Amino acid sequence: MPLDTTTYLDLRGLKCPLPVLRTRKLLGKLEDGVRLIVECTDPLSVIDIPHLVRMLGDVLELNVERDGIYVFHIRRGAAMRQDAPNQQSTSMINDPAKFLAALIFETSDEVNGVMAEFAAALTARGHRLAGCIQVSANTQGCGCPQTHVLDLESGARIPILQDLGTHAQACRADSAALADVAGRARQALERRPDLLIINRFGRLESEGKGMRDEIAAAATADIPVLVGVASRYLEAWRGFALGLDEELACTRTAVDDWWQRLERVRLA
Structure with a gap:
Protein backbone atom coordinates (compact mmCIF):
# COMPACT_ATOMS: atom_id res chain seq x y z
CA MET A 1 0.00 0.00 0.00
CA PRO A 2 1.52 3.41 -0.94
CA LEU A 3 2.58 5.74 1.89
CA ASP A 4 0.17 8.52 0.84
CA THR A 5 -2.90 6.30 1.29
CA THR A 6 -5.55 7.72 3.62
CA THR A 7 -8.21 5.73 5.44
CA TYR A 8 -11.27 7.24 7.16
CA LEU A 9 -12.99 6.04 10.34
CA ASP A 10 -16.32 7.63 11.30
CA LEU A 11 -16.96 7.11 15.02
CA ARG A 12 -19.47 9.93 15.51
CA GLY A 13 -22.16 9.04 18.03
CA LEU A 14 -20.12 6.33 19.76
CA LYS A 15 -19.17 6.71 23.41
CA CYS A 16 -16.13 5.59 25.40
CA PRO A 17 -14.63 3.01 25.18
CA LEU A 18 -15.79 2.21 21.63
CA PRO A 19 -13.90 5.01 19.79
CA VAL A 20 -10.49 4.02 21.13
CA LEU A 21 -11.15 0.29 20.74
CA ARG A 22 -12.26 0.62 17.13
CA THR A 23 -9.38 2.96 16.33
CA ARG A 24 -6.93 0.46 17.76
CA LYS A 25 -8.46 -2.41 15.86
CA LEU A 26 -8.18 -0.60 12.53
CA LEU A 27 -4.64 0.66 13.21
CA GLY A 28 -3.58 -2.92 13.72
CA LYS A 29 -4.63 -3.69 10.14
CA LEU A 30 -2.92 -0.72 8.46
CA GLU A 31 0.54 -0.77 6.90
CA ASP A 32 3.32 1.56 7.96
CA GLY A 33 2.99 5.10 6.63
CA VAL A 34 -0.77 5.02 6.03
CA ARG A 35 -2.74 7.98 7.41
CA LEU A 36 -5.90 7.28 9.38
CA ILE A 37 -8.43 10.10 9.80
CA VAL A 38 -10.75 9.53 12.76
CA GLU A 39 -13.85 11.60 13.57
CA CYS A 40 -15.52 11.35 17.00
CA THR A 41 -18.12 13.20 19.03
CA ASP A 42 -17.19 11.74 22.42
CA PRO A 43 -15.21 14.37 24.44
CA LEU A 44 -13.19 11.60 26.12
CA SER A 45 -11.64 10.76 22.77
CA VAL A 46 -9.34 13.80 23.10
CA ILE A 47 -7.68 11.94 25.99
CA ASP A 48 -8.01 8.31 24.89
CA ILE A 49 -6.93 8.50 21.25
CA PRO A 50 -3.74 10.59 21.71
CA HIS A 51 -2.78 8.21 24.54
CA LEU A 52 -3.35 5.24 22.26
CA VAL A 53 -1.24 6.80 19.49
CA ARG A 54 1.66 7.44 21.88
CA MET A 55 1.45 3.92 23.27
CA LEU A 56 1.53 2.30 19.83
CA GLY A 57 4.39 4.49 18.62
CA ASP A 58 2.39 6.06 15.79
CA VAL A 59 2.32 9.77 14.91
CA LEU A 60 -0.56 12.14 15.71
CA GLU A 61 -0.36 14.69 12.89
CA LEU A 62 -3.55 16.61 13.71
CA ASN A 63 -5.84 16.85 16.74
CA VAL A 64 -8.58 19.44 16.32
CA GLU A 65 -12.22 20.11 17.28
CA ARG A 66 -14.58 21.38 14.57
CA ASP A 67 -18.18 22.18 15.49
CA GLY A 68 -18.34 19.50 18.15
CA ILE A 69 -16.51 16.88 16.06
CA TYR A 70 -13.06 15.76 17.21
CA VAL A 71 -10.76 15.02 14.28
CA PHE A 72 -7.53 13.04 14.53
CA HIS A 73 -5.02 12.46 11.75
CA ILE A 74 -2.88 9.46 12.70
CA ARG A 75 0.12 8.32 10.68
CA ARG A 76 0.91 4.64 11.13
CA GLY A 77 4.43 5.23 12.40
CA ALA A 78 6.38 1.97 12.40
CA ALA A 79 8.21 2.97 9.19
CA MET A 80 9.52 6.11 10.93
CA ARG A 81 10.85 4.39 14.06
CA GLN A 82 14.56 4.06 14.52
CA ASP A 83 14.32 0.57 15.99
CA ALA A 84 13.28 -1.06 12.69
CA PRO A 85 14.98 -4.40 13.51
CA ASN A 86 12.60 -4.78 16.47
CA GLN A 87 9.40 -4.13 14.54
CA GLN A 88 8.24 -7.74 14.66
CA SER A 89 8.55 -8.07 18.42
CA THR A 90 6.97 -4.63 18.97
CA SER A 91 3.99 -5.64 16.86
CA MET A 92 3.60 -8.81 18.87
CA ILE A 93 3.74 -6.95 22.17
CA ASN A 94 1.10 -4.48 21.02
CA ASP A 95 -1.31 -7.19 19.87
Whole structure:
Protein backbone atom coordinates (compact mmCIF):
# COMPACT_ATOMS: atom_id res chain seq x y z
CA MET A 1 0.00 0.00 0.00
CA PRO A 2 1.52 3.41 -0.94
CA LEU A 3 2.58 5.74 1.89
CA ASP A 4 0.17 8.52 0.84
CA THR A 5 -2.90 6.30 1.29
CA THR A 6 -5.55 7.72 3.62
CA THR A 7 -8.21 5.73 5.44
CA TYR A 8 -11.27 7.24 7.16
CA LEU A 9 -12.99 6.04 10.34
CA ASP A 10 -16.32 7.63 11.30
CA LEU A 11 -16.96 7.11 15.02
CA ARG A 12 -19.47 9.93 15.51
CA GLY A 13 -22.16 9.04 18.03
CA LEU A 14 -20.12 6.33 19.76
CA LYS A 15 -19.17 6.71 23.41
CA CYS A 16 -16.13 5.59 25.40
CA PRO A 17 -14.63 3.01 25.18
CA LEU A 18 -15.79 2.21 21.63
CA PRO A 19 -13.90 5.01 19.79
CA VAL A 20 -10.49 4.02 21.13
CA LEU A 21 -11.15 0.29 20.74
CA ARG A 22 -12.26 0.62 17.13
CA THR A 23 -9.38 2.96 16.33
CA ARG A 24 -6.93 0.46 17.76
CA LYS A 25 -8.46 -2.41 15.86
CA LEU A 26 -8.18 -0.60 12.53
CA LEU A 27 -4.64 0.66 13.21
CA GLY A 28 -3.58 -2.92 13.72
CA LYS A 29 -4.63 -3.69 10.14
CA LEU A 30 -2.92 -0.72 8.46
CA GLU A 31 0.54 -0.77 6.90
CA ASP A 32 3.32 1.56 7.96
CA GLY A 33 2.99 5.10 6.63
CA VAL A 34 -0.77 5.02 6.03
CA ARG A 35 -2.74 7.98 7.41
CA LEU A 36 -5.90 7.28 9.38
CA ILE A 37 -8.43 10.10 9.80
CA VAL A 38 -10.75 9.53 12.76
CA GLU A 39 -13.85 11.60 13.57
CA CYS A 40 -15.52 11.35 17.00
CA THR A 41 -18.12 13.20 19.03
CA ASP A 42 -17.19 11.74 22.42
CA PRO A 43 -15.21 14.37 24.44
CA LEU A 44 -13.19 11.60 26.12
CA SER A 45 -11.64 10.76 22.77
CA VAL A 46 -9.34 13.80 23.10
CA ILE A 47 -7.68 11.94 25.99
CA ASP A 48 -8.01 8.31 24.89
CA ILE A 49 -6.93 8.50 21.25
CA PRO A 50 -3.74 10.59 21.71
CA HIS A 51 -2.78 8.21 24.54
CA LEU A 52 -3.35 5.24 22.26
CA VAL A 53 -1.24 6.80 19.49
CA ARG A 54 1.66 7.44 21.88
CA MET A 55 1.45 3.92 23.27
CA LEU A 56 1.53 2.30 19.83
CA GLY A 57 4.39 4.49 18.62
CA ASP A 58 2.39 6.06 15.79
CA VAL A 59 2.32 9.77 14.91
CA LEU A 60 -0.56 12.14 15.71
CA GLU A 61 -0.36 14.69 12.89
CA LEU A 62 -3.55 16.61 13.71
CA ASN A 63 -5.84 16.85 16.74
CA VAL A 64 -8.58 19.44 16.32
CA GLU A 65 -12.22 20.11 17.28
CA ARG A 66 -14.58 21.38 14.57
CA ASP A 67 -18.18 22.18 15.49
CA GLY A 68 -18.34 19.50 18.15
CA ILE A 69 -16.51 16.88 16.06
CA TYR A 70 -13.06 15.76 17.21
CA VAL A 71 -10.76 15.02 14.28
CA PHE A 72 -7.53 13.04 14.53
CA HIS A 73 -5.02 12.46 11.75
CA ILE A 74 -2.88 9.46 12.70
CA ARG A 75 0.12 8.32 10.68
CA ARG A 76 0.91 4.64 11.13
CA GLY A 77 4.43 5.23 12.40
CA ALA A 78 6.38 1.97 12.40
CA ALA A 79 8.21 2.97 9.19
CA MET A 80 9.52 6.11 10.93
CA ARG A 81 10.85 4.39 14.06
CA GLN A 82 14.56 4.06 14.52
CA ASP A 83 14.32 0.57 15.99
CA ALA A 84 13.28 -1.06 12.69
CA PRO A 85 14.98 -4.40 13.51
CA ASN A 86 12.60 -4.78 16.47
CA GLN A 87 9.40 -4.13 14.54
CA GLN A 88 8.24 -7.74 14.66
CA SER A 89 8.55 -8.07 18.42
CA THR A 90 6.97 -4.63 18.97
CA SER A 91 3.99 -5.64 16.86
CA MET A 92 3.60 -8.81 18.87
CA ILE A 93 3.74 -6.95 22.17
CA ASN A 94 1.10 -4.48 21.02
CA ASP A 95 -1.31 -7.19 19.87
CA PRO A 96 -4.39 -6.47 22.03
CA ALA A 97 -5.89 -9.89 21.31
CA LYS A 98 -3.25 -11.40 23.58
CA PHE A 99 -3.92 -9.04 26.49
CA LEU A 100 -7.70 -9.42 26.80
CA ALA A 101 -9.13 -12.84 27.62
CA ALA A 102 -12.73 -13.92 28.20
CA LEU A 103 -13.29 -17.00 30.35
CA ILE A 104 -16.50 -18.36 28.81
CA PHE A 105 -18.60 -20.41 31.20
CA GLU A 106 -21.91 -22.21 31.52
CA THR A 107 -23.98 -22.34 34.71
CA SER A 108 -22.46 -25.69 35.63
CA ASP A 109 -18.84 -24.51 35.28
CA GLU A 110 -16.74 -23.70 38.35
CA VAL A 111 -15.68 -20.31 37.04
CA ASN A 112 -15.11 -18.83 40.51
CA GLY A 113 -12.88 -21.72 41.48
CA VAL A 114 -10.85 -21.48 38.28
CA MET A 115 -10.29 -17.76 38.81
CA ALA A 116 -9.45 -18.17 42.50
CA GLU A 117 -6.91 -20.94 41.90
CA PHE A 118 -5.29 -19.01 39.04
CA ALA A 119 -5.09 -15.81 41.12
CA ALA A 120 -3.57 -17.69 44.06
CA ALA A 121 -0.96 -19.31 41.82
CA LEU A 122 0.12 -15.98 40.29
CA THR A 123 0.22 -14.27 43.68
CA ALA A 124 2.43 -17.05 45.04
CA ARG A 125 4.85 -16.40 42.15
CA GLY A 126 5.07 -12.71 43.08
CA HIS A 127 2.74 -11.19 40.48
CA ARG A 128 0.76 -8.08 41.41
CA LEU A 129 -2.95 -8.59 40.77
CA ALA A 130 -5.88 -6.19 40.78
CA GLY A 131 -9.61 -6.55 40.30
CA CYS A 132 -11.90 -9.04 41.96
CA ILE A 133 -13.04 -12.63 42.15
CA GLN A 134 -16.40 -13.81 43.45
CA VAL A 135 -16.79 -15.79 46.66
CA SER A 136 -19.93 -17.03 48.43
CA ALA A 137 -20.54 -17.68 52.12
CA ASN A 138 -23.63 -18.60 54.19
CA THR A 139 -27.14 -17.97 52.90
CA GLN A 140 -28.96 -14.75 53.70
CA GLY A 141 -32.45 -14.33 55.08
CA CYS A 142 -33.96 -14.65 51.62
CA GLY A 143 -32.15 -17.93 51.00
CA CYS A 144 -29.66 -16.49 48.49
CA PRO A 145 -25.92 -17.12 48.98
CA GLN A 146 -24.19 -14.26 50.76
CA THR A 147 -22.11 -13.22 47.76
CA HIS A 148 -18.92 -11.19 48.12
CA VAL A 149 -16.14 -10.21 45.81
CA LEU A 150 -12.54 -10.39 46.99
CA ASP A 151 -10.49 -7.34 46.05
CA LEU A 152 -7.23 -8.88 44.85
CA GLU A 153 -5.05 -5.89 45.67
CA SER A 154 -6.20 -5.16 49.22
CA GLY A 155 -7.73 -8.48 50.27
CA ALA A 156 -10.99 -6.77 51.25
CA ARG A 157 -14.20 -8.82 50.96
CA ILE A 158 -17.07 -6.68 49.68
CA PRO A 159 -20.72 -7.88 49.82
CA ILE A 160 -22.37 -7.11 46.48
CA LEU A 161 -25.97 -8.30 47.01
CA GLN A 162 -28.67 -6.63 49.07
CA ASP A 163 -30.59 -8.92 51.43
CA LEU A 164 -34.24 -8.09 50.74
CA GLY A 165 -35.59 -10.43 53.42
CA THR A 166 -37.37 -13.75 53.68
CA HIS A 167 -40.26 -12.84 51.38
CA ALA A 168 -38.06 -11.70 48.50
CA GLN A 169 -37.77 -14.03 45.53
CA ALA A 170 -34.19 -12.96 44.92
CA CYS A 171 -31.58 -10.45 46.04
CA ARG A 172 -30.53 -7.56 43.89
CA ALA A 173 -27.11 -6.14 43.24
CA ASP A 174 -25.96 -3.41 45.63
CA SER A 175 -25.15 -0.51 43.30
CA ALA A 176 -23.04 1.30 45.90
CA ALA A 177 -20.94 -1.82 46.51
CA LEU A 178 -20.45 -2.37 42.77
CA ALA A 179 -19.37 1.26 42.38
CA ASP A 180 -16.85 0.71 45.17
CA VAL A 181 -15.45 -2.36 43.40
CA ALA A 182 -15.15 -0.43 40.12
CA GLY A 183 -13.43 2.47 41.89
CA ARG A 184 -10.89 0.14 43.47
CA ALA A 185 -10.11 -1.32 40.04
CA ARG A 186 -9.67 2.15 38.50
CA GLN A 187 -7.24 3.17 41.22
CA ALA A 188 -5.32 -0.08 40.91
CA LEU A 189 -4.84 0.46 37.16
CA GLU A 190 -2.86 3.61 37.93
CA ARG A 191 -0.29 1.34 39.61
CA ARG A 192 -0.12 -0.91 36.52
CA PRO A 193 -0.75 -4.37 37.96
CA ASP A 194 0.54 -7.47 36.19
CA LEU A 195 -3.04 -8.65 35.66
CA LEU A 196 -6.57 -7.32 36.13
CA ILE A 197 -9.22 -9.94 36.89
CA ILE A 198 -12.90 -9.03 36.59
CA ASN A 199 -15.22 -11.69 37.94
CA ARG A 200 -18.07 -11.01 35.51
CA PHE A 201 -19.08 -9.29 32.32
CA GLY A 202 -22.82 -9.51 32.95
CA ARG A 203 -26.10 -7.67 32.63
CA LEU A 204 -24.78 -4.28 33.76
CA GLU A 205 -21.78 -4.44 31.42
CA SER A 206 -23.98 -5.54 28.53
CA GLU A 207 -26.00 -2.36 29.15
CA GLY A 208 -22.90 -0.15 29.10
CA LYS A 209 -22.51 0.04 32.89
CA GLY A 210 -20.71 -1.95 35.58
CA MET A 211 -17.00 -2.65 35.04
CA ARG A 212 -17.07 -2.01 31.30
CA ASP A 213 -14.90 1.12 31.40
CA GLU A 214 -12.30 -0.50 33.66
CA ILE A 215 -11.95 -3.46 31.31
CA ALA A 216 -11.48 -1.13 28.34
CA ALA A 217 -9.01 1.10 30.18
CA ALA A 218 -6.81 -1.86 31.10
CA ALA A 219 -6.90 -3.39 27.62
CA THR A 220 -6.09 -0.04 26.02
CA ALA A 221 -3.10 0.38 28.35
CA ASP A 222 -1.81 -3.14 27.52
CA ILE A 223 -2.52 -4.42 31.02
CA PRO A 224 -3.61 -8.06 30.75
CA VAL A 225 -7.26 -8.63 31.62
CA LEU A 226 -9.11 -11.84 32.43
CA VAL A 227 -12.91 -11.54 32.47
CA GLY A 228 -15.56 -14.11 33.33
CA VAL A 229 -18.29 -14.12 30.66
CA ALA A 230 -21.41 -16.26 30.98
CA SER A 231 -22.42 -17.83 27.69
CA ARG A 232 -25.73 -15.93 27.74
CA TYR A 233 -23.78 -12.65 27.56
CA LEU A 234 -21.31 -13.84 24.93
CA GLU A 235 -22.82 -11.86 22.05
CA ALA A 236 -22.84 -8.68 24.15
CA TRP A 237 -19.21 -9.34 25.05
CA ARG A 238 -18.25 -9.83 21.42
CA GLY A 239 -19.93 -6.54 20.55
CA PHE A 240 -17.81 -4.89 23.23
CA ALA A 241 -14.48 -6.62 22.57
CA LEU A 242 -14.67 -6.28 18.76
CA GLY A 243 -12.53 -9.34 18.21
CA LEU A 244 -9.60 -7.98 20.23
CA ASP A 245 -9.88 -10.77 22.82
CA GLU A 246 -9.16 -14.46 23.22
CA GLU A 247 -12.09 -16.65 24.24
CA LEU A 248 -10.98 -19.33 26.71
CA ALA A 249 -12.64 -22.51 27.92
CA CYS A 250 -13.47 -22.46 31.62
CA THR A 251 -10.51 -24.57 32.75
CA ARG A 252 -7.24 -23.91 34.56
CA THR A 253 -5.40 -25.49 31.64
CA ALA A 254 -6.82 -22.93 29.20
CA VAL A 255 -6.07 -19.99 31.51
CA ASP A 256 -2.55 -21.19 32.29
CA ASP A 257 -1.83 -21.64 28.57
CA TRP A 258 -3.04 -18.10 27.82
CA TRP A 259 -0.85 -16.67 30.57
CA GLN A 260 2.22 -18.60 29.50
CA ARG A 261 1.86 -17.41 25.90
CA LEU A 262 1.31 -13.87 27.11
CA GLU A 263 4.43 -13.93 29.25
CA ARG A 264 6.51 -15.13 26.30
CA VAL A 265 5.26 -12.20 24.24
CA ARG A 266 5.95 -9.68 27.02
CA LEU A 267 9.49 -11.00 27.46
CA ALA A 268 10.23 -11.01 23.71
